[in-house]
Amino acid sequence: MAFDYDLFVIGGGSGGVRAARVAAGETGAKVGLAEMDRYGGTCVIRGCVPKKLMVFASAFPGMMEDAREYGWTVEAGGLDWKAFHARLAGELDRLEGIYRKLLAGPGVETFDARARIKDPHTVELSTGQTVTAKHILIAAGGRPVRPDVPGAELGLVSDDIFHMDALPNNILIVGGGFIACEFACILKGMGANVTLFYRGDQILRGFDDEARDLVAEEMRRKGIDIRTGTNVAELSDGYGGVLVKDTNGAEMVYEKVMFATGRSPNTHDMGLEEVGVELGRYGEIVVDAYSQTKVPSIYAIGDVTNRVNLTPVAIREGMAFVETVFRGNPTPVDHELIPSAVFTQPELGTVGLTEEEAKKQEEVEIYSTSFRPMQTSFIDRADKVLMKLVVSKATRKVLGCHIVAPQAGELIQMAGIAVKMGATKEDFDRTVAVHPTMSEELVTMRAPVR
Template sequence: MSGFDYDLFVIGAGSGGVRAGRIAARYGAKVAVAEEYRVGGTCVIRGCVPKKLFVYASKFAEEFEDAVGFGWASEKVSFDWASLVENKDREIDRLNKAYIRNLEAAGAELIQERATVADPHTVLLASGRKLTALYILVATGATPFVPRHLPGHELAITSNEAFHLERLPSRIVIVGGGYIAVEFAGIFSGLGVETVLVCRGEQILRGFDDDIRNHLAGEMKKKGIEIRTQANVASIERSGDGVRVGLNDGARFGAGQVMFATGRIPNVLGLGLENAGVELTPHMAVKVDSLSRSSVPSIYAVGDVTNRVNLTPVAIREGHAFADTVFGGKEVKVDHALIPTAVFSQPEIGTVGLTEVQARQGYRAVDIYKTSFRPMKHTLSGRDERMLMKLVVDGESDRVLGCHICGPDAGEMAQLLGIVVRMGAKKSDFDATMAVHPTAAEELVTLREKWTG
């Protein structure tokens, strides 16, 4: 468009920014995407993809043990951390190149420099070059949070560094109770690291259904993970080759590493948004409307930098909707309700819809159906692990309001249940559906008795 170097300039080549740039370019827009590090963002480079690979790696120890019950011998097995890190890096390199290819194939230009906002229509590159655009899209994601007031905070690592440790510690203290904390607790524990999880809340996974939270905590403890709730780290100090951690309850103990997984903060520091007058929320996220437009009409933002729902598929959907709206001529608003999600804990969680507490706050009558059972695999493996499934149902309309699972393949089930719950399926629809036998998932359609406990 006349008067500007680009129709769209995207700052940040993560999932949301890349999707927005690709779709806008396909609509015929002249697009540039700036990225100071690697293409793919948190999810691909230092988030959900390498984390899931590490989860797979950490599960093999139990798989080898379980195999004995099925007639296999597993005496001569060993694990090499350096090989895992090297193989993970190779896969991340492949994905980084694939993202670059896809972006350029769509017709977008990749600028591998840091870019900041100079004014509503101008960006400044690290090289000193200024470029103009009709629209600027901020898609810089979020970064791990470490409390700077904490004595010894510089000795702590985050999930970013956990993917590149030179060697596994013999013991690790993980601070936090959310997705990242419980997932890495399972990873390190599965790889043979003595693991302590320190959570300031009364239970892990605040915001999830209470039955699921309690069930997972119990299963994690069976695996040898120590969970210290209603506690927080008060100090960290160097101790030999490791650290010494002090808690606010007076407890002190040594560890090879201490890792903070207490949430992520929007990446807005030094971005220059104040130069354009972009309004931020009290939590320092870019404030946007339902179309991802900021307080400045020419500047939009998608993904974790907006702190709406910080999940990769959400960022992708927001980026696509932005491009459809601004360059595709069709207004698209992202619905942030009923988003299915998974926690790749061990055992993993899959969930969609309302928790029991949320349902009881919004509905006059709520019916609960739930079951806990030993997965069929463990009848021969002998492992002491149970699976939990729970349906939250509107007692008046019979509509399924929420579904919560903790056990093998829960994430895979949640994806399909997300469709069902979004379509407004009733409990009677579940009841009328034939079971697939023998599977764990068949419990979802064979639950008949309401929970009265």
């Protein structure tokens, strides 16, 4: 049977675009791609990129305060949200244009349309067009969801933050994961009063306990009102804002409420189950180690599979897909020891096992130190940072590294190389320290704390 395309990709985010352009540009495949929204996907348009730019913007008040303490004459007014937002929108337009060019260069044919699977080799587009392909790759990503509480429609989700007309004077953020905590720090730094509700006993569940405790401590010290053991029971219009009743019976009016309580894969009404693609309990596409579904011609990568929902992972999965399908070199995706960062203030960088996870597997030694960094202790600020290694007693391998500090995301990228290579504690010890730095503590800790 002759097909219109060798590969048809559903989704124009980082993973889908990488797979499409590499398949077309490096293997000569004829490729089509459909995107129903903006090219670049969640990360570029409504996630990592605009969020990180907001992180940068939100850090300036602290920088200027530090500058004054160091002797500089610095005066700053409040953030001009409209000016910042206009520049942000322009940058996102520029990046979307780059993604379109990346596809056009190797000859990927693009369709600005929603796509549904009609059969194992056929895709229906919302334009009414039908196309066929030897292989179909679903890279449709995920979306934020609102909780099932009365009045939830009155709350924002993370996508909406980038489209606000004005910065709110006060905001309630519901959730305790990295998205909730990052936006709490961003909006506080930009000048909003921020309250955060989390139903659990500590924010950032799943991260190392010592690290998450320090992040919470630093967030509170910066003025974020973190209320654990608390959730939203009901929202309603009231008193010029959103009237929130919490699960402890208290009521409060907030100018804005933002839900950061989870994301769902974009698999609704795509015709997947009808053609035999298996979905998991959260709507994710079930795939094997090679990103192949139960239907041999259909593959899926990225957040739509709900494996490791990080942009660099989706890109790796897209590359492994091309290697497997178009180069004849079966390549499973390596999801082990993936470094990641939480862009709170201070940042949290992590790779490998937490102390709690490691202790369940084997005997470990913990090397950990928390201290006031030179830059801010000089001006009598109470900021604290954390450097931590989790080490196997049996093999001496560093099983996990956790950093809470400014620029922890930059630091953990480098530490992640060593951990991925299987470095031992003695390998760290043999490395000469760079002085004076915060990170030198990673190679100077001699005695375990427990």
